Amino acid sequence: MNRRGNVPLVDLAAAHRENAAVLEDAAVKVLRSGRYILGPEVEAFEEELAAYAGVDQAVGVASGSDALLLALKSLDLPPASTVLTSPFTFFATASCIVRLGHRPVFADIDPVGFNLDIARVAKAVADEEVRVVIGVDLYGDPLDYDALREAVGRPEVKIIEDAAQSFGAELRKRKAGSLADIATFSFFPAKNLGAAGDGGAVVTDDPGLAERVRILRAHGVRPKYHHHYVGYNSRLDPLQAALLRIKLAKVDDDVRRRRRVAERYALLAEVAELPRPLPDHYHSYNYFVIAAPRRDELARCLKDAGVGHAVYYPRPLHLQPCFAGLGYHEGSFPEAEAACERAIALPMYPQLNEDDQNHVIETVLRFYR
Ligand SMILES: Cc1ncc(COP(=O)(O)O)c(C=O)c1O
Incomplete structure (x- = not known):
């Protein structure tokens, strides 16, 4: 912290x-x-x-x-x-x-x-x-x-x-x-x-x-x-x-540290959908994004607990005002629209220590219990 x-x-x-x-x-x-x-x-x-x-x-x-x-x-x-x-x-x-x-x-x-x-x-x-x-x-x-x-x-x-x-x-x-x-x-x-x-x-x-x-x-x-x-x-x-x-020269080590953080975040699997990379994919966890029920309430709870978070992305590209002329509408891409309602990124960086990881994990678990 x-x-x-x-x-x-x-x-x-x-x-x-x-x-x-x-x-x-x-x-x-x-x-x-x-x-x-x-x-x-x-x-x-x-x-x-x-x-x-x-x-x-x-x-x-x-x-x-x-x-x-x-x-x-x-x-x-x-x-x-x-x-x-x-x-x-x-x-x-x-x-x-x-x-x-x-x-x-x-x-x-x-x-x-x-x-x-x-x-x-x-x-x-x-x-x-x-x-x-x-x-x-x-x-x-x-x-x-x-x-x-x-x-x-x-x-x-x-x-x-x-x-x-x-x-x-x-x-x-x-x-x-x-x-x-x-x-x-x-x-x-x-x-x-x-x-x-x-x-x-x-x-x-x-x-x-x-x-x-x-x-x-x-x-x-x-x-x-x-x-x-x-x-x-x-x-x-x-x-x-x-x-x-x-x-x-250090990036592979950083990615390994990111992956260790992701492994500890697996404790969140009981309350949210976590990234599930297939066996032949080596995920480098630039962001750790979960699909969370009641996402906006969770975001408020994280804010109150001092846990950084971000929504990548709150609005799909086909519904952006500058792309209105392309002829898409709400419902054109239901999966992307649903993801915009549920995705939330949790703290993720190689230097994130165990105490801080625990604070993140406990805050999310407490919200859903
Ligand atoms: C998926 C994706 N594409 C493109 C970009 C653009 O990169 P930059 O911010 O360096 O212009 C970003 C980063 O912000 C990104 O996340």
Whole structure:
């Protein structure tokens, strides 16, 4: 607990304290180097990230949201293409589709685990002119891209893995980020691999796609002042890259500690539905989200007990005002809508100690007894 007797949802200052000296030295080294745009720290991080994820290529960009935008743009789709994703994810997974002038369509989720329901995706792909599916590894549990690929059954349909929440996770011993045609990471501070600010990356085995993302992240230029595409200014900062290199070396240990917290939270199974990853999924628990009856009352009780919590996500994307023109309505995706009523995230971070875990567990159990 912190000094006010609260258990926060995440504690980024505690994470920094564990490695403060090395992180601060690395930041000072970059500041003194005079290299503030791309350069050796970003290149070294990209190499280490590709090796970690088990892919050929990694390209550092300014955020996970931009990573999605650049990954989708790199596929070079015809204007107004149809792109399918989940209605139960962070906004950025779908906003990239609209920002590039394409048409988002959604398919409902599986109530267990809250990831896309693969059978429903396959049906939607068969019914509509879907050219790309963006899968989401929600909360840290990878979608089964092998099953998705098989169910979709059309190699011309490209698959993007939004691995913003699943850094360090695995599917059948392959790391999140290596599971689709192209994948995106977010290094938002609260992610499993978190920077001290915004950051993201696109990873892929396809050198052509990686090269296009590299060109797009710097105004579409190659060589200087020759603009192949109308690109962006979306580069990973060397300061962030230097910090991320240090954190990357420790991320597997952090994920193991997250998994130990999740094991203790199993005591909550008698009162709520807990994450139930399948045996060949290695969940990296960016968030620990339970499906809780009387969720909003539970949230008030947690607040009174000083237990941090958050609702990811209170409103599905198909019911967001900015997507009203897509023609969806209440009832279009009942599983996603039900998840929005029940999902609640409990404190989860590697440094969460046993006393604090007990406080969380006891507070939830007491509420339901
Ligand atoms: C599933 C998902 N996709 C995309 C993003 C966007 O990442 P960022 O915040 O780095 O732009 C996030 C993170 O917030 C996310 O959780």
